[in-house]
Amino acid sequence: MTQEVIVLGMTVVLFIVLSIALRGFASTGNLLSLVRSVSVLGVLAVGMAVVVIGRGLDLSQVAIVAVLPAWVLQRLGQGVPTSTAVLSAVGIALAVGLANGLLVAFVELPALFSTLASGMLVYGLGRSLLLERSFVYVNPGHEGFLAIGQANFLGVPIPVWIFIGVAVAAHLFLSRTQRGRFLYAMGDNYEAARLSGIAVRPLTVMTYVLSSLVAILAGLVLAAEVASVNAQIFTSTMIFDVILVVVLGGVSLLGGRGSITSVVVGTLLIGVLLNGMVIMNFDNNVQNIVKSIVLLGAIIVDNRLHPRDEETARQGDI
C-alpha cells in the first residue's frame, strides 16, 4: 500500500463522514466550489512536484504569484493591451525560473537557499519598481481576463479545467516522455544519472522554468477569480500549503518518488478538509492545526508501512 492509496482512503472516508454529518456538503454546487477552491493550489503543487521529483525545491513560486499578476492588473488599468501585459509577465516569470535553474544547476547552490533568496528578490524588486500599491483591482472592461477565473465551461468552472489540464499535461510529461523519466532518475540518484550520460543540469533548469511558468498561470487565475491581487500574499502561509499538498500525496522531498496522481489526491484531501471546516465555521488557527495533524499523520503512516532501514538493511548482505 502506498501513501497515495492511504491519502485517497482518508479522503474518501472524510468525504463520506462529512456528507452524512453536514447538510449540503454533498451537493453538486458545493462539490464544484470545493474543487474550484483548491484549483490554484493544485496547479502550484503540480509545478512544485515536478521540481521536487528532481530533488529540488522552489520557494520563489509565491513571489511570482504575488507580484506579477498584480503588475498585470496595474498595467491593464493603465490601458495596456491584455496580451502585452500578460506576455511580459510570463517573460519575467520565465527569466526568474531560468535564474533559479542556473543558480541551482550550474552555480550549484542549495535549492532551498537560492529560491528563498530569489523569491525575496522578486518580491522586493517588484514592490519597489513595478507596483504602485500592494492591492490592485481589476478595472471594469476586462471581462475577457476575468473569464479565466470566473466563467464556466460545460458547467465546470474554468479554474478547475485549468487544474485538470495542467495535471494531465504534467502526468503525460512525467510518465511518457524521456525527459520525464530522466527527471525521476535524477531525483533518485543524481550522480548515477550524470554518470550514465543524462544531461542533468539542463534538466534541472527546465524544472525551475516549468515551475515559474505554472506559478504565473496560477497567479493570473487567482487574480481573475477574485478580480484583484493583494501582493501581501507573499507573506502568507501559501508556500507551505503547496509543499503540504505535494508531500501529503507521497512526493518525497528526497526526490525520485511520487507522481502527479499523488499530488491530485493530496489536493483533493486538503480541499475536502478545508471545505468541511469552512462549513463548520472553524477559524483559521484551528484549520492550521488540523492541516498539520493530517500531514504528520500521513507521514507517520507512510513510515510505518515502509520502514526504510529494514529495506536498505536487506539489500546486499542478509
Place this chain on the structure above:
Amino acid sequence: MSFVEIRGASKAYAGQLAIDKVDFDVDLGEVHSLVGENGAGKSTLCKALAGAVVLSGGTITIDGKLMKFETPKDALDAGVVMVYQETSLVPTMTVAQNIQLGKEKALNRLRGLYIWGQQLLSSLNFHVDPTALVSSLGAAQKQMVEIARAVFHEAKVIIFDEPTATLTPEEKQHFFDLVANLKARGTAIIFISHALEEALETSDRITVLRDGKNVITAPAKEFTRAKLVQSMVGRAVTAVERKPRKPVGEKRKVLVVENLSQGTMVKNMSFSVYAGEVTGMSGLVGSGRTETAKVIAGATKRNLMHGGMVYLDGRAVRYRVPRQAVDDGIVYVTEDRKLNGFYETMSVGENIYLSWLASKDGRGLFVSKGQQRKIADKWKDRLSIRSVSKDPRINELSGGNQQKVVIAKSLVQKPKVVIFDEPTRGVDVGSIQEIHEFIRSLAEEDIAVIVISSYLPEVLAISDRILVTRAGRVVEEFTLENATEEKIMYAAVH
C-alpha cells in the same frame, strides 16, 4: 560448553527466512570465521548476536546464561561488540571522543581525555593521534579506533563484518596482528569475510552458511580454498576459460593517456589501452586509479593547462560532462553501486532502459514499455540476472545481481571502452565467476576493457596485461605470462 552458544537461530524478513535454525558457537581466545555468499545469512546471524536484529526463534547463551537481546545496548552490556562494514564512528569528533562515545563521564576534561586516549591506544600498539578528527583518518586507522572502542567497552566477543574489504595489504597485515593480540587477551572473535584466503589463514574454525543454513563447521586446517568455495556455492567452480591472445602486431590502440595529472592523486599517469584486451590496473587504494578513470570518463574535467592529454582513437578528448564520454563510447562502471550505480526506487528493467535512453541510440522524445521489456530481457538474459518476480525493484536483488544490473546499464550504451572499477566488490562467489566470464567475453567482442581491482587473484584471472600504479603513476607493466602476485605487490608498494 562454549562461551557463546547460538542454538536453532531463525529470522524471517517478510516471510522469507534469512537464517533457518542455525547453530553456532565461539570460545574465548578463538577466531571463528563465517563465510558464505551474499544473502547466506552471515550478517543476520551476527546482528542477532549484537542485538541489532531480534531473532524470531532460537536461543543465545553467553557464559552459560540465556540472553534476550532487544537492542544493541543489551548486547554491549553483555560484552558483545560488532564492528560494522560502514564504520559507525562520528566523523566530526576526535579519536578519543569516539572511543568513549556512549560511556562518557558526566564531566569530562579534554586534556585528561586525550592523555587517557593516548595511553589506551599505545597499550594496544596503535599509532593513532587521539586528538585527530576521525574524518581525517584512513580506513585502517578507523578500524583501529573501532577496535580500541571495543576494548574500552571490555568486549569479550568482537564481531568484524568484512573488516579487510577497504584495507590496503600492509594495513591488512597490521589488522591481523591486532586480531592476534586480541585473541591472546582471551577475546572471542567472529569474522565475516569474503576473502577466503584470509579466513583460511587467520581463523581457528570456519563455519559456512548457505541459504540461511549452517552447511559445515570445522577447524580451518581441514579446509582448502576449493573445498570452501564448493561448500559455499554447493557446486565446484572452475577457472575462467580463456581463448589464446592475439599476437601483438594486430592490436589496435584505442585509448592513450599521456602525463595525466589531476589534483593531488594523479601525477603524470601514462598508459595505453588496446581493443580486444582486458587491461588490469592494480595498485594500492589511493594510488590514483579511480581518479584517472573518472577523468577519462568525463566525470571530472581534465585540467586544461597541466592536466596532460587523453586520446581516443588518436583524437585528443577533454570532456566537461560524462554525457560527452558516453557519446564517444567510453563508460565507467562505478566501484560503489549503492552510491552512484543505480536508481533504488526503480525496477531492473527501468534501470537498464534509462541508460539506453541516455545513449546515442535511445535519444528521442517518448518512452515505450515494449521497448523497455525487450532491452531489459536481452540484458537480463545475457548477464543471467536472476530474480523471483518478473521485473523486481533493484532493491530486492542480491549484491551480485545488483552489480550485474549496473554492468548492464553501462553495456547497453554500446561502448568501445569500458572501465570497471572494482567489478566484484561485495559480490558473492557464484556471481564473481559469471562477471569474470562476462568481462572476458567483452574483450572477445573487440571492446577495450580496463579493470581496476585491488584483488590480485581477480586481476590475474581476467587481464591480458597488468598495469601497476603507485602514488598517481603507472610504475610497472606486466604481460600475463610474467605476472605473479608477488611481483605486482612489490611494484605497488616499493
